[in-house]
């Protein structure tokens with residue numbers, strides 16, 4: 502059992518208000534990723550949970566038990582919180598071999614040496630490090646040390662694991678392997694994991710929930726695919742997705758239960774069920790369409806419902822082709838640029854006339870004024 506509730510947490514470093522009235526619940530069994538750009542307060546949140554920082558204001562409960570109560574100046578000692586931590590700086594004991602580094606915590610638990618061996622070897626195997634038991638930390642690369650630190654944290658089926666950018670020093674292939682192992686570990690053991698990263702792919706592929714931070718505030722707390730499909734504002738939309746989402750200026754107007762919209766990719770009417778509860782201006786207002794590169798397809802021949810465009814640039818990337826196209830907005834006379842992602846190798850010439858097929862149900866629409874989502878994308 503590992504449920505964590507953070508309530509009304511405020512943290513200052515001098516005059517810097519780093520966390521602003523943060524409310525966040527991590528349910529038992531969650532793989533919760535704290536995601537956001539550098540400096541938004543992710544690590545500070547993790548350190549508060551671990552007991553390495555004290556917030557000036559707020560409460561924290563662990564399985565219903567009080568851990569922080571700033572009003573009475575109560576902060577439970579880190580050692581009393583039952584946590585396993587892996588930070589970017591992995592802090593292995595330099596005088597111990599890899600095996601002993603991992604075995605140390607198990608010895609304290611008074612396990613038999615046969616059991617210790619089983620747990621250590623299992624953890625090393627998961628981290629693809631079974632050959633390295635006899636080495637000392639200074640005989641390992643940064644990435645290998647990082648994997649030993651994770652092995653140490655996961656060795657004894659922890660109930661709660663806090664990980665701060667644990668894959669940051671690994672090369673691309675190892676990162677994918679480690680993502681698979683951490684995801685399997687979570688599924689097999691039901692460990693509650695709180696994971697800090699600024700890498701959206703790690704967040705999207707491993708988590709059961711993602712908490713997006715922006716300037717010390719929680720801006721969105723959702724399941725990964727919902728975050729990808731419906732970022733709550735333009736900042737999150739811009740942050741999630743690679744290649745990044747296309748933003749197109751448009752116009753919108755609410756008429757009864759309908760939202761009438763227009764942009765260079767066409768006029769679309771959406772129902773009340775597609776709309777968020779964001780309050781919009783009366784009459785026509787400026788909006789921004791958020792369109793993912795894979796939501797547009799290119800056809801070579803014209804047909805009904807297709808939108809004419811011109812190829813500006815073509816990037817072949819092997820498994821996919823990224824095509825930058827220009828579309829003439831017939832209402833404003835302005836040209837819009839859209840990045841389109843096609844699966845496989847597709848060759849287009851610069852200046853070639855092509856025709857776009859779009860899925861308007863999948864578009865997001867944002868209010869330009871408030872920058873908030875006003876129309877959900879549907880799968």
Ligand SMILES: Nc1ncnc2c1ncn2[C@@H]1O[C@H](COP(=O)(O)OP(=O)(O)OP(=O)(O)O)[C@@H](O)[C@H]1O
Pocket residue numbers: 514517519537538539540541542543544545546699
């Ligand atoms: N010990 C400290 N003393 C003073 N300021 C700090 C301290 N630790 C963090 N900060 C500041 O608090 C803010 C949040 O830092 P934090 O490390 O939580 O961000 P982050 O989102 O984890 O960023 P990153 O991804 O770069 O690690 C930053 O402005 C940072 O400079």
